Amino acid sequence: MKALIVGKDQIADTYYPIIAELDEEQTFKEYGDKILETNNIFISTLAIDFPSGTSLKRRKEIDEQWKEKLPQLSHIKRLNLRHKVDQDYFDVICKMKNLEVLNIWSSTVTDIGSIKKLTKLKALYLSNFSRLEDVSPLIELKSLESLSILASFKVANYELIGKMKWLKSLELGGDTFAPKNLILHSLEPFTNLNELIELDMSCASIRDKNYKPILELKKLKRLDAHWRMKNQERELLQSEHPSLQSGFFVAYDFVKNEFKNGIEWWIEK
DSSP: OOOEEEOHHHHTTOOOOOOTTOOOOEEESSOOGGGGGOSEEEEEOSGGGSOTTOOHHHHHHHHHHHHHHGGGOTTOOEEEEEEEEOHHHHHHHTTOTTOOEEEEEEEOOSOOGGGGGOTTOOEEEEEOBTTOOOOGGGGGOTTOOEEEEESOTTOSOGGGGGGOTTOSEEEEEOBTTTTBOEEESOSGGGTTOTTOOEEEETTEEETTOOOGGGGGOTTOOEEEEOOOOOHHHHHHHHHHOSSOOBSHHHHEETTTTEEOTTOOSEEEO
16 A cells, blocks of 8 residues: 655745754653753653553653753753643743744643743744633744644634734644634734745634735745635635745645646655
8 A cells, every 4th residue: 555745735835944953853751861962852741652550640740850850951942842731831831041943732821921931932833722812922922933823712812913023934723633623703914924924724714704815915925725715716816916826725626626737745655
């Protein structure tokens, strides 16, 4: 049986900030001295990540050790955290002053105000923030280039992200696996994102069904979206946009329900 690999059109014009001298990612469950040998760490501490005999007490001890050590790891540039992050843990992470990339898989926090301390942050990925309602502190992250927020359905002010005019990549969406789309009232609040190169709303729906604000994003090259609209309207957006050239919105033929001729989204190998 042939395997499928990612084709060139699936990654065309994707944007990721440059992180100077970033090491290869290393995975940790417990803190150890080897963490001092890399600036790129993946902490994997969900219950399912541990051997079956690991007690809740032991997992809590490991969490407490991480919370004690993380603020001291000033050399870390990238943190990928597979853990259900509570408020205390989140505030500890925000003491890692030299972080440039932060990826949190799941969280119960209600206040992300302490994220303002991460002044060097270039890329931020937040998933399954089940209790978060307010994202206004993100506006203070002036160095941020890439932002992704997924499956965080209680957020009430996504429109404020439209004030982050310096963003180059933005992903807003629901839960692909549920599946459940994020519902945004309108694209209008995002028309001031003048530097945006990549926009991913693959798992988002627009309530007012007005998609013309996309034309205001003059530097946008890649758009991933499954929005249903009249084919004439879709063709108009694609033809009138000055730079749009890639992403699912461009690569897929929504009438024939297949990728357009010549598109390499998946390749058999």
